[in-house]
Amino acid sequence: MPAALFWIFACVMLIFGVMVIINRNPVSSALSLVVSFLGLAALYISLDAFFLGVIQILVYAGAVMVLFLFIIMLLDLKAERRRDFNLVTLFGGIVVVVLFVKVLFDVCYGFQHGNAVFPALQPNPHGDTWLVGMELFEQYKLPLQVVGVLVLVASVGVVLLSKREVK
Amino acid sequence: MATLNDYLLASGLLFTIGFAGVLLRRNIIIIYMALELMLNAANLSLVAFSRFHVQAGLPDYNAQVLVFFIITVAAAEVAVGLAVIVALYRAKQTTHIDDLNSLKF
Numbered sequence: 033m034p035a036a037l038f039w040i041f042a043c044v045m046l047i048f049g050v051m052v053i054i055n056r057n058p059v060s061s062a063l064s065l066v067v068s069f070l071g072l073a074a075l076y077i078s079l080d081a082f083f084l085g086v087i088q089i090l091v092y093a094g095a096v097m098v099l100f101l102f103i104i105m106l107l108d109l110k111a112e113r114r115r116d117f118n119l120v121t122l123f124g125g126i127v128v129v130v131l132f133v134k135v136l137f138d139v140c141y142g143f144q145h146g147n148a149v150f151p152a153l154q155p156n157p158h159g160d161t162w163l164v165g166m167e168l169f170e171q172y173k174l175p176l177q178v179v180g181v182l183v184l185v186a187s188v189g190v191v192l193l194s195k196r197e198v199k
Numbered sequence: 200m201a202t203l204n205d206y207l208l209a210s211g212l213l214f215t216i217g218f219a220g221v222l223l224r225r226n227i228i229i230i231y232m233a234l235e236l237m238l239n240a241a242n243l244s245l246v247a248f249s250r251f252h253v254q255a256g257l258p259d260y261n262a263q264v265l266v267f268f269i270i271t272v273a274a275a276e277v278a279v280g281l282a283v284i285v286a287l288y289r290a291k292q293t294t295h296i297d298d299l300n301s302l303k304f
Contacts, residue, residue: 035200035201038205042205045209045213046209046212046213049216049217049236052216052220052232052233052236053219053220053223058228058229062232065236068236072213072239072242075243075246076243079247079258081246084242084246084263084266087270088239088270092239092270096273096277099277099278099281100228100231100232100281103284103285104228106285107294109228121222121223125223129215129218132215133211133212136208136211136215140204143207147202147203147204148202148203148251149200149202150251151251152253152256153253153257156256163260164260164263164264167263167264168264172268179268182271182275183275186276187275187278190279193279193286194286
């Protein structure tokens with residue numbers, strides 16, 4: 033992928049990420065998050081991770097964000113009215129974020145291996161999804177089943193949590 | 200061509216945005232969305248490291264499998280978290296965290 037496309041998608045991802053936290057209306061925040069995830073999926077595809085890019089769109093931009101929008105509309109949340117800011121939180125948040133960005137730049141520009149350009153990939157006849165599947169089902173059989181149990185427990189837990197009070 | 204540093208920088212900035220959201224916003228659902236941003240920032244750096252660690256002409260698929268597991272667990276976590284938020288809203292009729300302070304020391 034040309035460098036220009038990387039910068040376009042990275043900017044889309046970051047700008048809509050900022051929109052998530054500055055919008056007052058929760059529905060606009062959720063829709064900005066969808067666009068941010070689409071930019072992220074494009075970055076995955078630029079890294080030759082086609083399977084993860086598609087999963088990102090299907091699972092995150094599709095399922096998870098529909099769940100968010102559904103809950104926002106179910107609770108009928110209005111745009112947040114402006115309250116007086118907690119000054120300590122605001123100041124602390126800004127200081128922590130500025131320090132974090134400074135550390136980030138220091139680490140990235142002191143990381144010599146990070147200046148490597150894309151190493152060449154050999155063309156493979158099977159494609160990305162086949163390779164991820166082989167890795168998953170050959171080396172990660174047990175974790176895959178554990179994750180399956182986790183998802184089962186989570187769905188049972190959600191049903192329990194959303195029941196009315198049990199007498 | 201973009202380098203590994205560019206991807207790490209984008210990932211770090213996305214994490215920072217999510218972090219700022221968690222610290223600055225007061226609406227519990229927006230905080231939850233900012234948490235999702237932070238998870239995805241970690242995923243982006245994992246995929247970038249996977250692509251730049253080429254062995255025998257293939258990217259490192261261990262990292263991509265880890266990202267796959269993270270996405271699965273995050274989806275389960277979103278479902279549970281939103282159920283907790285709905286239960287909380289049913290009990291207190293608010294999603295503003297300044298009103299949810301019964302566990303506060």
